[in-house]
């Protein structure tokens with residue numbers, strides 16, 4: 001199942017070139033009062049919501065996929081967990097390029113660990129990336145994004161995938177420089193998730209997936225998730241040994257080689273096998 005949020009927070013079921021407006025299925029989510037949990041309530045109750053979607057989808061209003069504007073497929077994540085250098089070829093390019101990559105950031109993931117991006121940086125494919133600090137180099141990073149489905153702590157690599165709700169394409173937009181990653185990667189609009197979430201049962205094994213990223217039609221990144229240094233299960237084992245993973249938490253699994261600068265006016269096209277393709281515009285931040 002491919003699920004999306006679109007336009008003014010409508011819930012959509014994507015089938016080929018059609019989006020079924022299944023917003024009515026949100027009635028399956030229990031109502032909460034303040035204070036709200038640091039989880040995504042749709043993802044946390046996905047089983048009940050899915051049952052409702054399957055019931056109502058055949059008679060739900062239809063929209064053409066090309067006519068809707070995509071929001072992040074996770075509306076309210078508690079954490080954006082991200083892997084630093086997690087492909088050997090990207091580590092090699094970072095080691096070679098001393099002008100761009102700060103030496104303190106060029107280490108193996110087992111030594112660096114994970115970092116967090118601000119949830120406020122998250123957008124969907126329908127909104128542009130707004131480049132700030134125009135005097136600095138800002139890069140694209142395409143990554144397989146994992147959406148946690150059930151709470152887990154100290155989960156083993158072998159069990160981890162059973163705690164996944166689904167997968168999306170992630171863009172981890174990054175200002176290069178010496179500061180902490182959490183600062184350089186947490187600007188508003190610097191985390192893109194989309195174009196939808198493919199549920200884990202439909203997606204299958206996350207390894208062996210081809211991914212690519214183009215900027216204005218020029219191929220910049222092309223890789224396969226089989227080359228992840230720490231695979232999805234290992235990342236979840238590692239992360240959950242430090243903090244509890246909650247429904248709706250998003251794990252950016254790291255970018256392969258080929259990262260490069262993006263500029264206002266350009267368009268990013270990113271695709272991952274088994275998910276689809278998304279186009280994201282790049283603009284200059286105003287004010």
Ligand code: MN
Nearest residue numbers: 141172254255
């Ligand atoms: Mn990254």
